[in-house]
Amino acid sequence: MSEWLTAQETARQIAQGELTAVRALDTYLTRIGNLDRQLAAFLAVDSTGARAAAVEVDRKRKAGEPLGPLAGVPIALKDVLVTKDLETTAASKILEGWKPPYDGTAVGKLRAAGAVIVGKVNCDEFAMGSSTENSAYKKTRNPWDISRVPGGSSGGSSAAVAAGLCSASLGTDTGGSIRQPAAFCGVVGIKPTYGRVSRWGVIAFASSLDQVGPLTRTVGDAALILETICGFDPKDSTSLDQPVPKLTDALTGEVKGLRVGIPAEYFSGAIDDEVRSAVQRAAAALQERGAELIDISLPHTELALPAYYVVAPAEASSNLARYDGIRFGKAAKGARDLLDLYQRSRGEGFGPEVKRRIMLGTYALRSGYYDAYYKKAQQIRALIKRDFDKAWQHVDAILTPTTPTAAFRFGAKSSPVDMYLADIFTLACNLAGLPGISVPCGLTTDGLPIGAQLMGKPLDEATLLRAAHVIEKAVGLGDKRPKAVA
Amino acid sequence: MSPDGPDTEPTAAASEWEPVIGLEVHVQLATKSKLFSPSAVEFGAPPNSLTDPLVLGMPGTLPVFNKAVLELALKLGVATESKIRAKSRFARKHYFYPDLPKGYQISQYDEPLCEDGHIDLILAGALRRVKLQRIHLEEDAGKNMHVGAISHVDLNRAGVPLVEVVTAPELHSAEEAAEFMRALHRLVRWLDISEADMEKGQMRCDANVSIRRVGEDRLGTRTELKNINSFRFVQNAVEHEIARQIRILESGGRIEQETRLWDATAGTSATMRTKEEANDYRYFPDPDLPPLVVDGPLMGSILRSLPELPAARFSRYVREHGLSADDARTIISDRQLAEYFESTVKLHPGDRSGRTIANWMLTELLGALNADGKEIAESPMPPATLSELIRMVEDGTISGKIGKEVFEESYKTGEAPRAVVERRGVQQISDEAALWEIVDRVVGANSKQAEAYAAGKDGLFGFFVGQVMKETQGRANPVITSDLLHKRLGR
Numbered sequence: 001m002s003e004w005l006t007a008q009e010t011a012r013q014i015a016q017g018e019l020t021a022v023r024a025l026d027t028y029l030t031r032i033g034n035l036d037r038q039l040a041a042f043l044a045v046d047s048t049g050a051r052a053a054a055v056e057v058d059r060k061r062k063a064g065e066p067l068g069p070l071a072g073v074p075i076a077l078k079d080v081l082v083t084k085d086l087e088t089t090a091a092s093k094i095l096e097g098w099k100p101p102y103d104g105t106a107v108g109k110l111r112a113a114g115a116v117i118v119g120k121v122n123c124d125e126f127a128m129g130s131s132t133e134n135s136a137y138k139k140t141r142n143p144w145d146i147s148r149v150p151g152g153s154s155g156g157s158s159a160a161v162a163a164g165l166c167s168a169s170l171g172t173d174t175g176g177s178i179r180q181p182a183a184f185c186g187v188v189g190i191k192p193t194y195g196r197v198s199r200w201g202v203i204a205f206a207s208s209l210d211q212v213g214p215l216t217r218t219v220g221d222a223a224l225i226l227e228t229i230c231g232f233d234p235k236d237s238t239s240l241d242q243p244v245p246k247l248t249d250a251l252t253g254e255v256k257g258l259r260v261g262i263p264a265e266y267f268s269g270a271i272d273d274e275v276r277s278a279v280q281r282a283a284a285a286l287q288e289r290g291a292e293l294i295d296i297s298l299p300h301t302e303l304a305l306p307a308y309y310v311v312a313p314a315e316a317s318s319n320l321a322r323y324d325g326i327r328f329g330k331a332a333k334g335a336r337d338l339l340d341l342y343q344r345s346r347g348e349g350f351g352p353e354v355k356r357r358i359m360l361g362t363y364a365l366r367s368g369y370y371d372a373y374y375k376k377a378q379q380i381r382a383l384i385k386r387d388f389d390k391a392w393q394h395v396d397a398i399l400t401p402t403t404p405t406a407a408f409r410f411g412a413k414s415s416p417v418d419m420y421l422a423d424i425f426t427l428a429c430n431l432a433g434l435p436g437i438s439v440p441c442g443l444t445t446d447g448l449p450i451g452a453q454l455m456g457k458p459l460d461e462a463t464l465l466r467a468a469h470v471i472e473k474a475v476g477l478g479d480k481r482p483k484a485v486a
Numbered sequence: 487m488s489p490d491g492p493d494t495e496p497t498a499a500a501s502e503w504e505p506v507i508g509l510e511v512h513v514q515l516a517t518k519s520k521l522f523s524p525s526a527v528e529f530g531a532p533p534n535s536l537t538d539p540l541v542l543g544m545p546g547t548l549p550v551f552n553k554a555v556l557e558l559a560l561k562l563g564v565a566t567e568s569k570i571r572a573k574s575r576f577a578r579k580h581y582f583y584p585d586l587p588k589g590y591q592i593s594q595y596d597e598p599l600c601e602d603g604h605i606d607l608i609l610a611g612a613l614r615r616v617k618l619q620r621i622h623l624e625e626d627a628g629k630n631m632h633v634g635a636i637s638h639v640d641l642n643r644a645g646v647p648l649v650e651v652v653t654a655p656e657l658h659s660a661e662e663a664a665e666f667m668r669a670l671h672r673l674v675r676w677l678d679i680s681e682a683d684m685e686k687g688q689m690r691c692d693a694n695v696s697i698r699r700v701g702e703d704r705l706g707t708r709t710e711l712k713n714i715n716s717f718r719f720v721q722n723a724v725e726h727e728i729a730r731q732i733r734i735l736e737s738g739g740r741i742e743q744e745t746r747l748w749d750a751t752a753g754t755s756a757t758m759r760t761k762e763e764a765n766d767y768r769y770f771p772d773p774d775l776p777p778l779v780v781d782g783p784l785m786g787s788i789l790r791s792l793p794e795l796p797a798a799r800f801s802r803y804v805r806e807h808g809l810s811a812d813d814a815r816t817i818i819s820d821r822q823l824a825e826y827f828e829s830t831v832k833l834h835p836g837d838r839s840g841r842t843i844a845n846w847m848l849t850e851l852l853g854a855l856n857a858d859g860k861e862i863a864e865s866p867m868p869p870a871t872l873s874e875l876i877r878m879v880e881d882g883t884i885s886g887k888i889g890k891e892v893f894e895e896s897y898k899t900g901e902a903p904r905a906v907v908e909r910r911g912v913q914q915i916s917d918e919a920a921l922w923e924i925v926d927r928v929v930g931a932n933s934k935q936a937e938a939y940a941a942g943k944d945g946l947f948g949f950f951v952g953q954v955m956k957e958t959q960g961r962a963n964p965v966i967t968s969d970l971l972h973k974r975l976g977r
Binding site: 088095098100101102104200201202203204206208234238315322323324326327338362365367370 | 539543544547589637639766769773775
């Protein structure tokens with residue numbers, strides 16, 4: 001089989017008996033064996049578990065038992081997703097060796113649908129970063145140019161899919177961590193509405209922002225996987241008790257009459273010309289097919305970054321308090337007393353960016369500072385949400401670049417703030433809890449992928465997928481494959 | 487930790503000082519499972535057997551509110567006439583300790599479930615209202631156990647649902663503080679929301695104590711006493727702390743704001759944390775949990791199910807049934823006891839037998855139950871039986887003295903009092919003609935004593951009563967007997 005087969009087509013061929021699940025898995029395991037030494041997308045390849053799952057799919061098919069919609073599709077998981085008996089580290093030393101006793105809900109849903117979990121992929125430590133350089137274990141390379149980052153924090157997820165090391169992957173998105181790496185690696189990435197996918201079994205970074213979503217080579221694959229993992233979960237109190245539409249049916253190729261907002265704030269300032277033009281071509285493509293482009297304003301856009309960098313670190317400082325080396329993960333050796341144990345375990349276990357954010361968040365939540373920081377940031381969130389609510393009176397979706405530039409080189413963002421600016425277009429979606437998708441819309445002259453972002457109304461992933469599907473057909477990457485793996 | 491030296495008696499100057507005490511009482515709510523996870527709540531299970539990934543604080547786990555808790559907490563909120571927030575919030579309270587697996591405790595902070603309630607204490611025979619600042623929900627922590635140099639953590643208790651009841655600083659003595667604990671204990675058991683077994687740690691108290699000169703408005707510097715786990719300890723710890731503060735101030739010293747740990751065995755407290763060492767808990771609303779919503783129908787059903795409360799019963803028993811404050815207080819100390827009283831009183835409509843019933847219950851019945859180590863709920867004698875017995879005494883069928891014997895027999899064998907009386911033939915003799923015969927005979931047989939009595943030896947009257955009782959095996963109606971004896975003896 002071709003490693004570039006879509007997840008949808010892989011599932012179809014396996015269901016039809018044209019391809020075995022074991023064969024599909026072997027294709028990717030071979031690719032991983034050949035390419036991942038260089039790309040470093042995987043933290044752990046579970047060939048034993050994956051093979052058992054693939055064999056079971058093939059057995060079921062032979063026995064004529066019903067197969068799930070993802071039966072035999074090899075999928076990689078970002079290492080913040082908790083997997084039963086399979087080491088889960090969040091790319092942090094502090095969780096080294098942790099084998100969870102349970103599966104997260106999204107992972108469980110994938111397994112129930114017949115997906116074959118190939119392994120765990122790299123990311124920024126605890127999903128904090130925009131380049132995957134903050135992983136405690138390895139630097140994942142961008143398959144389009146191995147001197148560049150794959151984006152982050154779901155950089156292993158985007159690189160693995162772009163390089164054909166798996167059919168699809170799951171990532172998590174707290175401020176753009178699915179969409180930004182998807183854009184950098186020329187794949188599709190969707191962050192659903194907050195509450196669509198259960199967070200049970202997702203290692204928390206910022207609880208009010210985190211969402212799980214797929215990274216795939218096509219919009220169709222994104223729809224298929226998203227509809228599989230969405231849905232109310234009584235184990236997550238922030239999960240939405242809303243029906244999940246059949247998202248694969250949304251891809252009609254039709255955008256006639258769709259009102260697409262073009263927010264001025266996302267096309268001005270420090271944005272690369274090639275990125276701007278590519279997104280404008282995507283807009284024009286929608287217009288040619290009958291969509292209406294409407295200039296809009298989201299006036300509080302520039303406050304998204306400061307608000308995000310209060311809310312996310314504050315919640316992170318709290319969520320990461322449980323890592324003390326006592327019940328799971330790695331405890332420091334030779335501690336003199338309890339305080340020393342805490343300080344050493346956390347001092348040795350966390351990397352610099354995680355420590356930076358814990359410090360930021362701890363500061364923001366100090367007694368007497370809550371109003372000035374966390375509460376103020378929540379007020380800004382409300383303003384940003386209101387910007388969007390106003391926009392929805394006139395438009396059905398909003399089109400922007402996913403990132404200001406294409407993938408940057410390793411070490412290029414030397415200061416934390418420079419790195420934070422890489423997410424400037426993706427943060428508002430999380431702060432407002434809205435769905436957002438990044439879809440490839442061309443290459444730079446250097447041959448690097450460019451992503452267009454569509455943001456939608458709450459629960460309206462269907463419209464995003466429909467519009468992204470049209471962009472994909474019109475200005476997507478087609479058969480163009482990354483240099484490093486061609 | 488530094489021990490604070492030997493205890494000294496509060497000096498005469500103590501009367502110039504007014505203690506100001508506020509209590510924070512944690513009460514465990516009687517649910518089957520934990521506040522945010524399905525793990526069971528039990529006492530005495532093997533260490534760490536009542537845990538799950540959430541209780542262990544494992545990555546990726548999320549809290550889900552146990553709805554059974556809300557009803558229990560609301561009962562207390564409504565019973566204390568608190569303002570109930572339609573939307574309250576859970577907040578995270580952060581500190582590092584091995585018994586706190588997540589590194590934060592889920593509690594409520596600036597938007598608690600209940601505010602501005604009150605609890606009525608019974609002090610010196612009257613009700614005294616104590617304001618409550620708030621009642622909020624929170625999860626319990628686990629338990630650390632130190633064995634030599636090794637520390638063990640048992641997380642069975644971690645995540646158990648608690649309410650924290652916080653009083654206004656308006657208790658003014660150790661007795662009042664202890665009495666508050668008794669009133670709260672009584673109330674939560676009355677409402678059936680907690681067993682509040684202090685030996686099992688199901689009710690625990692921290693006390694904030696300060697003193698000021700009588701007549702002064704400003705509060706003095708307070709200390710917080712932790713780990714007070716019985717009514718007696720509350721009294722002892724607060725008393726000790728008041729004396730300690732008086733001693734310091736009177737010798738020209740200053741009270742340090744600090745947290746002190748009460749050591750019940752040693753009867754002293756010692757510094758646990760100074761003000762500088764106090765934690766900054768970094769409270770913020772828990773983003774994993776939506777607001778806790780109390781809607782109209784739920785409030786309606788809570789209000790409808792609310793029983794008459796112990797303080798109201800106390801007043802009613804004193805007012806309507808003429809009970810002494812002490813008896814009323816004893817009867818309302820336990821809901822089962824009060825219900826027993828209610829049931830018995832209902833069998834005596836229209837008359838004023840409440841006092842009599844209370845006497846029989848508190849002396850005979852409780853005496854027998856205590857001797858057997860039984861609770862009122864296990865009483866072998868139901869209200870109807872006690873009522874039958876009391877009625878026989880009241881209508882003169884048997885004497886009070888015989889009544890006690892019949893009680894004992896009926897209590898032991900379960901035989902109906904009337905049947906006991908009939909079988910034993912111990913009905914009181916109230917028939918005047920029959921009694922006259924006996925009186926006449928007794929006086930005739932003791933003519934010397936009769937003459938002495940007639941001559942003014944009053945003390946001999948009792949002798950004659952005794953003789954009549956002896957003749958009748960105690961069955962003679964004492965009032966009639968007395969009348970007839972006077973008549974027969976001529977004065």
